[in-house]
Amino acid sequence: MKGYWIAQVDVTNPEQYGEYTARAPAVFAQYGGRLLARGGRAQALEGRSTPQRSVVIEFASYEQALACYHSPEYQHAAQHRQGAAIVEVIVVEGLGTVEGMV
Template structure:
């Protein structure tokens, strides 16, 4: 069953954050991740205010999504995001249709 990363990000240092966005896609690709949404238009309909960026990444399985998040490649990319953005990342298993 597929799984998805859902991330909400508010960027505080665009220059530093660009280093994260330059490195992270290689980790996603290594674990079969497919970007479905990355920072396009969005509007909060309920709940908290709309973040600057919303990201959705599809993986072939929950295990692959977790492996990608915990991988050395992705954790290296995260070092560049830590001081450049506030992020919420959730990994959720999909449903069979």
């Protein structure tokens, strides 16, 4: 089953955060990640207020999504994000099938 990164981001230092966004996509691609959403319009309908950026990345599997996050390459890129944004990242496993779902 596929794996997904879901990130909520509030950028506090755009210049420094730009260093992260210049590096991270290459790592996602290295691990087979595909950006499905990155910024763009968003509206909070329940829960916390809308973050500045919402990011969704699809991977071939949950394990691949975790491997990307924990990789030395991503951790190096993520150092450029530290102190430049308030970030929440979760990895979720996708559904194998949607048949029978309501």
